[in-house]
């Protein structure tokens with residue numbers, strides 16, 4: 170099975186009404202790779218995530234997860250195949266405690282499904298795994314706090330935790346460090362590195378230090394099209410990228 | 421289950437068992453019939469309210485047809501009892517509520533499949549339609565529903581696990597206690613299951629649940645079915661108690677009552693609906709004896725709760741928890757005391773107005789005499805009207821003033837508690 174990409178997009182297009190937002194994106198993400206997508210605001214990065222994770226149907230093209238077509242599947246089915254995503258705008262369960270948020274994220278992968286005959290307080294292994302993840306996220310002290318009351322950076326950490334909790338092998342993170350201070354970003358990067366160890370990571374990121382620090386491969390998306398894709402050194406040297414994007418950032 | 425919750429559950433059970441004997445009727449050497457029937461009613465309403473809250477509070481589903489499943493369980497039980505009485509159904513009385521629950525479940529599977537495809541407003545609309553549909557059917561299809569007169573039975577089917585005849589109200593009451601205990605306990609345990617927790621999760625953010633492997637529709641559907649099952653049990657007890665089930669048991673006012681009880685008691689805490697059911701039943705049994713207008717009072721109470729205490733009575737109590745733990749509760753005593761007099765004035769003025777009006781329209785024609793707060797009153801003189809209006813106006817203005825003072829103190833106390841935490 171070597172050589173088969175974790176994610177393969179072939180000429181994916183997406184229209185909202187008459188406007189074409191994703192205009193023929195083809196992209197391979199190799200298994201185990203850390204792949205960053207960069208591009209200006211409104212380029213369609215989040216939309217691309219929404220298409221891959223099944224939030225919106227695609228207009229044309231195809232999306233494969235480890236060789237299996239997923240572009241007509243609902244989000245929960247794609248998730249069960251081992252793809253999990255985070256949200257640019259934090260998406261948690263605000264009235265549930267931090268612990269419950271994480272435990273919910275673990276439930277399906279641990280085989281509990283829609284059970285109404287298991288008592289969660291007695292699910293030892295599940296609770297221990299949740300506690301371990303909570304410690305890993307440095308949220309152990311927030312155990313019983315309603316998640317809606319966490320600080321912004323803590324909510325972002327929880328968001329990442331909920332994304333990786335189910336043990337998916339392909340992780341999509343949408344701007345995980347956006348709005349964070351310098352030290353918070355450093356902490357988040359270390360966290361991401363740790364929890365995505367051995368997994369395929371596809372992330373949207375604006376902070377160039379993070380991108381060049383974390384990513385094995387970078388794809389530049391501008392106006393719904395891929396204008397460049399390759400290792401960081403090549404992207405840094407790419408004239409088109411500099412003009413379209415990096416240059417604009419530096420200016 | 422922890423030791424603490426076991427103690428609470430067993431205490432409540434003990435209270436329910438002992439309660440009728442505290443109202444002993446010495447003339448007839450048995451607990452007072454009035455109290456038994458009120459407590460029996462409470463049991464059924466507790467099941468109705470708790471099962472409703474599986475939707476409203478736990479799943480964020482605003483159902484307007486919960487009585488449908490309660491009533492259907494009731495109608496079915498009448499037929500089960502009749503069949504048993506005719507020797508065609510060898511099921512003891514004690515297990516009839518289980519059959520009622522299964523009937524409720526069956527209907528909930530059918531209607532749940534339609535309603536739970538949607539959520540939020542669309543869900544509410546569909547359940548409104550379902551409620552009306554079944555209520556209409558209850559008047560149209562006589563074989564099952566008996567039309568306007570309903571269907572009736574004799575609960576003494578002579579089939580009992582414990583050799584009981586269920587001739588007396590107290591025996592039926594203990595059957596209700598048993599089933600209310602079991603149903604409430606199961607509903608409580610259900611909140612701790614994966615389904616129960618994911619119902620909470622989908623209530624908070626159904627979309628995120630999808631990206632964790634769950635189909636929110638299936639969560640809603642299963643939750644709806646279980647709620648229908650428990651509502652059916654309540655309806656079964658209703659049928660056994662009254663031996664007749666009519667249109668009222670499936671009609672919209674009972675669905676509204678379920679909502680009222682869950683909301684007034686508080687839908688964010690498990691015991692909230694229990695409190696609501698007890699309170700509303702007390703109002704129903706107590707106030708309805710004293711006044712024709714009791715529904716108006718319940719309605720006003722509901723509006724007041726929605727406006728000022730959306731988390732219900734349990735929500736109000738819970739809000740005091742942190743203040744109490746911080747030892748600051750004493751600072752609230754004065755503000756509370758200052759609410760008492762204007763509060764009483766407002767309520768008295770309002771009750772006076774309602775009673776005077778209702779007396780003029782209904783009571784006088786029936787040749788009754790108006791008695792308000794213990795004294796006879798002539799509604800055709802100006803004085804009682806003037807007093808009621810003055811009480812209402814002055815009370816309201818004064819109450820608003822005191823409420824502002826209360827809010828200021830509350831903010832400062834709650835603020836200081838938060839700062840310490």
Ligand SMILES: Nc1ncnc2c1ncn2[C@@H]1O[C@H](COP(=O)(O)OP(=O)(O)O)[C@@H](O)[C@H]1O
Nearest residue numbers: 185186190208209210211212213214215216217
């Ligand atoms: N659900 C939607 N309906 C209509 N237009 C949308 C929707 N989602 C995104 N868009 C549009 O698609 C474009 C790309 O948005 P987005 O993918 O969020 O960009 P990025 O994440 O790269 O900043 C924007 O112009 C945005 O307005």
Ligand SMILES: [Mg+2]
Nearest residue numbers: 214215216257
């Ligand atoms: Mg975006």
